[in-house]
Amino acid sequence: MFVAVIMVVIVVASVAFHVFSPWWFSPLASNWGYIDGTMVLTFAITGAVFAAVVLFVAYCLYRFRHQEGRKASYEPENKRLEGWLTALTAGGVIAMLTPGLFVWAQYVEVPDTATDIEVIGQQWLWSFRLPGEDGKLGAADNRLIGGDNTLGVSPNDPLGQDDLLIEGGELILPVDKPVRFLLRSVDVLHDFYVPEFRAKMDMIPGSVTYFWVTPTKTGTYEILCAELCGVGHSYMRGTVTVVTDEEYQEWLTSQSTFASLSS
Amino acid sequence: MADIPHDASATVPPAELEEMELYHAHSWWTKYVFSQDAKVIAVQYAVTALVIGFVALVLSWLIRLQLGFPGLVEFIDADRYYQIITMHGMIMVVYLLTALFLGGFGNYLIPLMVGARDMVFPYANMLSFWLYFVAVMLLVISFFVPGGPTGAGWTLYPPQAILSNTPGQQWGIMLMLVSLIVFIIGFTMGGLNYTVTVLQARARGMTLMRLPLTIWGIFVATVMALLAFPALFVAAVMMLFDKYLGTSFFMPTLIEMGEQLSYGGGSPILFQHLFWFFGHPEVYIVALPAFGIVSDLISTHARRNIFGYRMMVWAIVGIGVLSFVVWAHHMYVSGMNPYFGFFFATTTLIIAVPTAIKVYNWVLTLWQGDIHFNPPMLFALGFIVTFVNGGLSGLFLGNVVVDVPLSDTMFVVAHFHMVMGVAPILVIFGAIYHWYPKVTGRMLGDAMAKFHFWVTFLGAYLIFFPMHYLGLMGLPRRYFETEGIMIMPESGHSLNAFISIMAFIVGFAQLVFVFNLIWSLRHGRPSGPNPWRATTLEWQTPTTPPPHGNWGDHLPNVYRWAYDYSVPGAKEDFIPQNEPGSVTKGDPA
Numbered sequence: 001m002f003v004a005v006i007m008v009v010i011v012v013a014s015v016a017f018h019v020f021s022p023w024w025f026s027p028l029a030s031n032w033g034y035i036d037g038t039m040v041l042t043f044a045i046t047g048a049v050f051a052a053v054v055l056f057v058a059y060c061l062y063r064f065r066h067q068e069g070r071k072a073s074y075e076p077e078n079k080r081l082e083g084w085l086t087a088l089t090a091g092g093v094i095a096m097l098t099p100g101l102f103v104w105a106q107y108v109e110v111p112d113t114a115t116d117i118e119v120i121g122q123q124w125l126w127s128f129r130l131p132g133e134d135g136k137l138g139a140a141d142n143r144l145i146g147g148d149n150t151l152g153v154s155p156n157d158p159l160g161q162d163d164l165l166i167e168g169g170e171l172i173l174p175v176d177k178p179v180r181f182l183l184r185s186v187d188v189l190h191d192f193y194v195p196e197f198r199a200k201m202d203m204i205p206g207s208v209t210y211f212w213v214t215p216t217k218t219g220t221y222e223i224l225c226a227e228l229c230g231v232g233h234s235y236m237r238g239t240v241t242v243v244t245d246e247e248y249q250e251w252l253t254s255q256s257t258f259a260s261l262s263s
Numbered sequence: 264m265a266d267i268p269h270d271a272s273a274t275v276p277p278a279e280l281e282e283m284e285l286y287h288a289h290s291w292w293t294k295y296v297f298s299q300d301a302k303v304i305a306v307q308y309a310v311t312a313l314v315i316g317f318v319a320l321v322l323s324w325l326i327r328l329q330l331g332f333p334g335l336v337e338f339i340d341a342d343r344y345y346q347i348i349t350m351h352g353m354i355m356v357v358y359l360l361t362a363l364f365l366g367g368f369g370n371y372l373i374p375l376m377v378g379a380r381d382m383v384f385p386y387a388n389m390l391s392f393w394l395y396f397v398a399v400m401l402l403v404i405s406f407f408v409p410g411g412p413t414g415a416g417w418t419l420y421p422p423q424a425i426l427s428n429t430p431g432q433q434w435g436i437m438l439m440l441v442s443l444i445v446f447i448i449g450f451t452m453g454g455l456n457y458t459v460t461v462l463q464a465r466a467r468g469m470t471l472m473r474l475p476l477t478i479w480g481i482f483v484a485t486v487m488a489l490l491a492f493p494a495l496f497v498a499a500v501m502m503l504f505d506k507y508l509g510t511s512f513f514m515p516t517l518i519e520m521g522e523q524l525s526y527g528g529g530s531p532i533l534f535q536h537l538f539w540f541f542g543h544p545e546v547y548i549v550a551l552p553a554f555g556i557v558s559d560l561i562s563t564h565a566r567r568n569i570f571g572y573r574m575m576v577w578a579i580v581g582i583g584v585l586s587f588v589v590w591a592h593h594m595y596v597s598g599m600n601p602y603f604g605f606f607f608a609t610t611t612l613i614i615a616v617p618t619a620i621k622v623y624n625w626v627l628t629l630w631q632g633d634i635h636f637n638p639p640m641l642f643a644l645g646f647i648v649t650f651v652n653g654g655l656s657g658l659f660l661g662n663v664v665v666d667v668p669l670s671d672t673m674f675v676v677a678h679f680h681m682v683m684g685v686a687p688i689l690v691i692f693g694a695i696y697h698w699y700p701k702v703t704g705r706m707l708g709d710a711m712a713k714f715h716f717w718v719t720f721l722g723a724y725l726i727f728f729p730m731h732y733l734g735l736m737g738l739p740r741r742y743f744e745t746e747g748i749m750i751m752p753e754s755g756h757s758l759n760a761f762i763s764i765m766a767f768i769v770g771f772a773q774l775v776f777v778f779n780l781i782w783s784l785r786h787g788r789p790s791g792p793n794p795w796r797a798t799t800l801e802w803q804t805p806t807t808p809p810p811h812g813n814w815g816d817h818l819p820n821v822y823r824w825a826y827d828y829s830v831p832g833a834k835e836d837f838i839p840q841n842e843p844g845s846v847t848k849g850d851p852a
Contacts, residue, residue, distance in 0.1 A: 003636060003641070003644065006721075007644075007648070010648060010724065014652075014728060017728070017729065017732075021729070021732060022752070022754050023729075023732035023733065023735065023736055023752075023754070023755065023758070024732070024735060024736070025668075025735060025736065025737075026736055026737050026750040032668075034664075035664055035665065035667060035668060038662065038664060038665050039659065039665050039668075042658060042659050042662065042665055045658075046655035046656070046658055046659075049651075049655060050651055050652060050655055053622060053626060053647075053651050054647075054648055054651065056626055057626055057629060057644065057647060057648075060626070060629035060630055060632070060634070061629070061634060061644070064565070064629060064630065064631060064632045064633065064634050065634050065636070066566075066633050066634055066635045066636075070633045071566075071633060071829050071836065072565065072566045072567035072631060072632045072633040072828060072829035072836070073567070073631040073632075073829070074567075074568060074828075074829055074830055074831055074847075074848075074849070075568070075570070075631070076568050076570075076571075076572065076826070076848060076849030077570070077571050077572070077573065077574075077849075078570075078571070078627075081627075082571050082574055082620070082623075082624075085619070085620065085623045086616060086619075086620060089615065089616050089619040089620070090616055093612045093613070093615050093616060093658075096612070096658060096662055097608065097609065097612045097662060100608060100662040100663060100664050100665060101605055101608060101609075101663075101664075103664040104601075104604055104605065104608070104663045104664040105605075107601070107664055107667065108601040108602060108604070122518070123428070123519075141516075142515070142516045142517060142518060142523075143516050143523070143527075145518050145523065146523065183598070185517075186517065186518045187422065187426070187517050187518055187519055188422050188423035188426065188517070189420055189422075189423060189531060191596065191671060193671070193737075193739065195668070195736065195737025195750045196737075196750075198667065198668040199667055199668070200596055200667060200668070200670065200671070201596050201598060202596055202597045202598040203598070204515075204531055204532060204597075204598045205422060205515045205516070205517040205531070206515025206516060206517070206528075206529075206530070206531075207515075207532075207598060209598035221749070222748065222749040222750065224737070224739050224748070225739070226670070226671040226672070226739045227420075227671060228345075228415075228416045228418075228420070228423065228741045229423060230345075230423055230426075230428060230429055231341040231342055231345055231414070231428070231429075231430065231743070232341070233345075233741060233742065233743070234341075234739075234741075234742035234743045234744045234745070235744065237748070
């Protein structure tokens with residue numbers, strides 16, 4: 001009896017906590033509302049299953065608790081019931097997976113209009129490289145790092161001469177413009193994560209990884225490193241500020257190019 | 264044997280294994296230390312695992328001290344914090360859960376439940392334990408060497424794991440990798456033993472489809488472990504080469520402290536594939552024995568046959584197979600080719616179907632049962648709640664796009680603690696309350712057991728359920744310091760403090776359990792041979808606790824499946840597997 005009551009309390013308290021607790025997604029500031037949508041759908045389905053299973057258990061515990069003279073029934077199998085439950089579960093799984101895969105297809109397909117911005121992680125600092133007037137980033141490689149060339153930009157690639165370098169500073173992005181982040185690391189694994197954008201991806205020394213996002217709300221957000229990168233991991237934070245296009249263009253003019261920094 | 268038709272088995276004379284074929288102990292040393300009796304080895308495994316698990320529990324308090332009350336204890340600086348979380352994770356997953364389920368319960372229950380005198384290779388079985396013991400000692404030593412244990416995180420991801428500014432570079436990382444290698448060698452000896460014993464040493468009439476689900480769970484988990492651990496083995500060897508011989512399996516060109524290191528051309532992602540090719544099956548290596556054991560606990564204490572036995576067996580086998588094609592769901596945001604996400608999300612969500620079937624069948628076993636709220640049943644019920652909760656949150660993380668914001672956050676920590684921390688450990692406790700009478704001949708104290716259950720179950724739920732919501736906000740895991748994070752409101756810090764306090768309470772409740780284990784050894788109520796009135800063979804031994812060789816002069820003959828509870832017309836509400844008589848309709852053999 002007592003156990004059954006506790007089971008009911010667990011369900012009620014869990015649902016109440018979900019609804020009334022102050023902890024929820026950080027306010028969305030990007031195009032990835034679909035991710036939130038898929039998650040809310042997943043919450044609805046899984047929450048219903050959790051409540052149904054635990055409440056059913058609670059009922060069994062109350063109804064079939066041991067009492068004098070009680071004898072359990074003998075029913076080894078019920079193929080029909082097992083078949084129905086399997087089909088129902090498969091239906092629930094499909095309902096969650098299908099929208100998930102559609103949204104994932106958008107996540108991996110970068111729109112043609114996206115601007116490339118390189119993010120470079122190192123223990124425990126964020127740096128950025130933006131394409132210059134040619135709109136293209138020059139080649140870069142960790143083997144080229146040394147001396148003044150702290151990010152390994154190729155001095156021989158003409159495309160890279162006008163690239164804008166921001167070392168350990170703040171990143172500014174224009175609102176409502178898709179951006180493809182190209183991610184590099186000079187030492188260990190890092191992960192570029194802005195909770196309000198929802199998106200994230202690891203950064204690997206020796207490779208270039210990517211994800212894309214369209215910031216949809218102006219404001220200042222925190223960049224958090226989301227892959228363990230050593231003892232300074234939790235201090236590896238930066239800021240990204242989303243501004244209007246005019247403000248963005250003005251900010252661009254005040255940045256230094258690779259050529260000017262290395263001359 | 265399987266080829267004897269069950270209806271004829273009543274007339275088959277019992278198989279006999281000459282007593283002389285077992286190596287009987289001649290001295291205290293060979294009886295209690297270098298023993299070849301699977302039951303003694305089981306206790307050795309269990310005690311070692313519980314002791315090192317207790318160390319990991321204390322480490323979890325230190326983690327929670329830092330997260331709940333940052334700066335309160337100066338001893339915990341960032342270096343030590345990362346060493347603590349690394350050792351907590353590795354000990355709990357490998358040295359406690361894997362060792363206790365397979366080395367502990369596997370050794371004790373396999374020979375007894377299949378009706379064998381012992382494991383088929385007793386000497387290798389003894390070596391298996393002692394190699395495990397050496398592996399544990401290597402870990403313990405790493406706490407005391409210069410530089411301390413490694414602080415690379417339990418996943419040991421390169422390049423960071425072997426770079427000079429990671430804690431534990433002097434000795435810690437080497438001891439960790441060597442310890443894993445020794446553990447795997449030891450496990451392989453045990454694992455081959457368990458597999459061959461289940462396949463070759465079953466009593467007459469014990470067909471595979473008459474095996475208790477406990478044995479099915481342990482058997483499939485062992486086969487998986489034999490296939491999965493080699494991936495970790497080679498990863499550990501390659502990492503040792505990278506660290507000490509200057510190879511670059513996992514090491515690309517990289518710059519540390521402004522200096523370019525001599526590495527080049529290796530792939531950090533390769534390590535992650537190897538690690539998770541082991542690591543994901545590992546989740547089920549822990550879960551499947553728990554699934555099996557909990558099925559038997561529920562069935563016995565609800566006095567009802569397990570519902571859908573055949574489906575349960577196929578679900579165990581299906582989960583075992585599927586778990587080898589889902590590993591990269593740990594790597595959705597690792598930078599691997601993102602198109603892999605489609606495949607791995609699909610396989611991962613498919614695994615939810617056989618897993619859900621198991622849950623339904625446990626719950627349907629309660630339906631129309633005769634439920635006794637004995638401690639093993641309470642823990643089994645706690646398992647159902649925490650496992651369903653943790654399994655469902657796995658559907659968030661398995662669905663690739665939902666994983667993107669949640670990956671590497673506290674949501675993941677909450678999820679895996681619920682599903683492969685709390686849930687299997689509740690089963691371990693339930694199993695200990697269930698089989699302790701067979702091991703010692705005495706019952707564990709009931710009041711202490713119930714106190715232990717309620718504090719552990721409710722406390723653990725209060726720790727890990729709210730923790731999901733910290734991750735939902737975006738709080739990353741493995742953060743030494745959460746102060747000043749913009750998305751973290753003040754109430755988030757209060758929640759962290761609350762979680763920490765609950766963790767201390769739950770931790771202290773484990774002392775009651777330890778006390779109960781020791782106290783009942785002498786003062787527990789004598790249990791008799793079959794206190795739970797259970798059907799399986801281990802409860803039918805002529806003596807309790809069973810001596811070396813288990814069965815006296817004659818091995819048991821098996822006439823029925825393991826779940827003849829409350830059979831209509833039978834005079835008792837259970838019929839032991841070795842009781843002759845007509846075949847019941849549940850028997851799938």
